[in-house]
Amino acid sequence: MTNPTEQIQRRRMHGLYLSRKCGDIRQISHELLGLHCWFHRNVAFSALIRGAPLIGWKTALTKTWIHHALHGVDIDDLPTLLALNSGGWRWGEPYKTIADRVVALMEDGVYSRTEMRLIFADDYDRGTIERALSPWGGVFCELARLGRVAFRDMTSRDFDLIDAEPTQTFEEVLPGLFRRFLAAYGPATLTDAAWFFGLAKERKKALFALDLDKYVRFEHNKSIYYYIDDNADMADIPELMLLSGFDPLIVSYTDRSAVLPAAYKKAVITRSGICLPTIAVNGQVAGLWNIKKGEPVVEFFEAQPKRIRDAAFELVDGIRWGTRGQL
Numbered sequence: 001m002t003n004p005t006e007q008i009q010r011r012r013m014h015g016l017y018l019s020r021k022c023g024d025i026r027q028i029s030h031e032l033l034g035l036h037c038w039f040h041r042n043v044a045f046s047a048l049i050r051g052a053p054l055i056g057w058k059t060a061l062t063k064t065w066i067h068h069a070l071h072g073v074d075i076d077d078l079p080t081l082l083a084l085n086s087g088g089w090r091w092g093e094p095y096k097t098i099a100d101r102v103v104a105l106m107e108d109g110v111y112s113r114t115e116m117r118l119i120f121a122d123d124y125d126r127g128t129i130e131r132a133l134s135p136w137g138g139v140f141c142e143l144a145r146l147g148r149v150a151f152r153d154m155t156s157r158d159f160d161l162i163d164a165e166p167t168q169t170f171e172e173v174l175p176g177l178f179r180r181f182l183a184a185y186g187p188a189t190l191t192d193a194a195w196f197f198g199l200a201k202e203r204k205k206a207l208f209a210l211d212l213d214k215y216v217r218f219e220h221n222k223s224i225y226y227y228i229d230d231n232a233d234m235a236d237i238p239e240l241m242l243l244s245g246f247d248p249l250i251v252s253y254t255d256r257s258a259v260l261p262a263a264y265k266k267a268v269i270t271r272s273g274i275c276l277p278t279i280a281v282n283g284q285v286a287g288l289w290n291i292k293k294g295e296p297v298v299e300f301f302e303a304q305p306k307r308i309r310d311a312a313f314e315l316v317d318g319i320r321w322g323t324r325g326q327l
Contacts, residue, residue, distance in 0.1 A: 004218065004220040005220075007187070008225065008258050009258055009259065009283045010234050010235075010236070010237055011186060011234060012185065013235075013238070013249070013283070014232060015184040015185060015186060016050075016184060016185070016248050017031075017032075017051065018049070018241055019234065019236070020235060022050055022051050023051055023052055024052055025052040025060050025061065027052075028047060029071075029074050029077075030074045031180070033067075033077070033081065033177070033180060034066050034073045034077075035061070035071055036070070036248065037063060037070050037071055037072045038070050038274070039245060040154050040155050040327075041327050042244045042245040042246050042247075042277070043057070043072040043154060043244075044057060044322075044323050045242075045244035045245065045277060045319060045323070046244035046248075048318075048322045049241070049242050049244060053322075054322060054323065058153040058154045058155055059153050059154070061154060062074070062078060062151075063156075064078070064144045064151065065137065065141050065144045065145060066081045066082060066085075067081075067084070067196060067197055068198030069198075072154055075164065078150075078162075078164040079164050079166050079167055079168075080168065080173050080176075082146075082166045083166035083167075083168050083169065083170055083173040084173060084174070084177065084199070085145060085170075085197075085200075086145075086146075086166045086170060089146075094132075095131075095139050098124070098128075098139055099132075099139040099142060102139055102143070103143070103148065105119065106159065106161050107161065111152065111158040111159055113140075113158075116133055117129055117133055135157075140159055147165035148161065148165065149162060155327070171206065175210055175211070177197070178210055179228070181196060182215060182226055183228050184248075185248070185252055185253075186215075186225070186226060187218070187225035187226065188253065189254070189255075190224075192253045192254055192255075193207055195252075196252050196253075212226065216228070216229045223255070238280075238283075239282055240279070240311050240312060241315075242277065242278075242279060243279070243285070245274070245276055247278070250268070250278070250285070251275050259285060261284060263301075264285055264286075264301055267288065268288070277290055279298065281304065286300055286301060286304065287299050287300035287304075287312070289315075291316070296319070296320050298312050298313050300312075
């Protein structure tokens with residue numbers, strides 16, 4: 001009989017398009033509820049690993065803040081996803097006034113934070129401007145949460161005005177999004193769902209009020225896992241596969257032990273929280289990969305057979321060619 005850890009791995013890899021392929025980056029993003037893109041090239045890596053070509057990828061998705069990080073999102077999903085953490089303006093003054101002026105400037109064709117810093121220089125002190133127009137978000141992060149702005153494209157640092165304000169409440173969208181989460185990420189716990197969606201403590205409680213009896217559940221290591229049994233034909237765990245930086249298989253769960261051995265955690269996730277691109281052997285992270293100065297780089301944590309090393313290099317070289325001229 002399949003052991004629980006293997007069952008978790010096989011179902012997750014199937015749901016996350018790691019043991020099967022999808023040729024449409026928008027479909028991947030839709031089903032995975034966004035692709036993590038703290039670094040935009042990770043979206044390109046993730047798409048190629050899952051079988052989607054990069055033609056037109058820079059505008060196929062919308063780069064903005066959802067859940068608790070930057071993601072590449074299908075624009076049609078954005079109002080629903082933003083409803084999970086919707087609400088009014090949270091920063092107070094003077095940042096609300098600055099945000100209103102930012103929107104007015106964008107309506108007049110000014111999209112760069114650099115230009116805006118110069119425009120605001122006579123009205124605000126340097127600290128206020130740096131906080132408001134921070135490269136890590138600032139008022140743009142708040143405007144994005146409200147569905148009013150997003151990055152111009154997947155690789156741009158400038159913003160565009162959009163119309164994606166939520167039209168539903170948190171309570172209205174949560175049941176459907178939870179089901180979509182389980183369809184891609186299950187088996188998963190309610191704590192996983194709360195982490196993935198970036199839910200605050202009070203909103204996390206709403207997960208326990210959902211109709212959970214409609215989902216299959218099992219207990220493993222004192223946690224309850226839920227998933228949707230759709231009788232899908234799941235492939236075996238691949239002997240060798242690449243995972244993107246911030247790959248959904250790693251960063252979407254509070255317990256990562258099913259794929260990331262504790263001994264390698266510090267090598268994979270840096271002190272600043274960056275999750276590096278990894279190589280998995282038989283479902284377990286076993287090394288790192290990257291494209292550096294246009295060349296494939298492969299590094300295993302422990303000795304691997306030559307066929308594994310060679311196959312990993314070929315996979316990374318395929319990513320190198322697939323991203324050539326696209327990043």
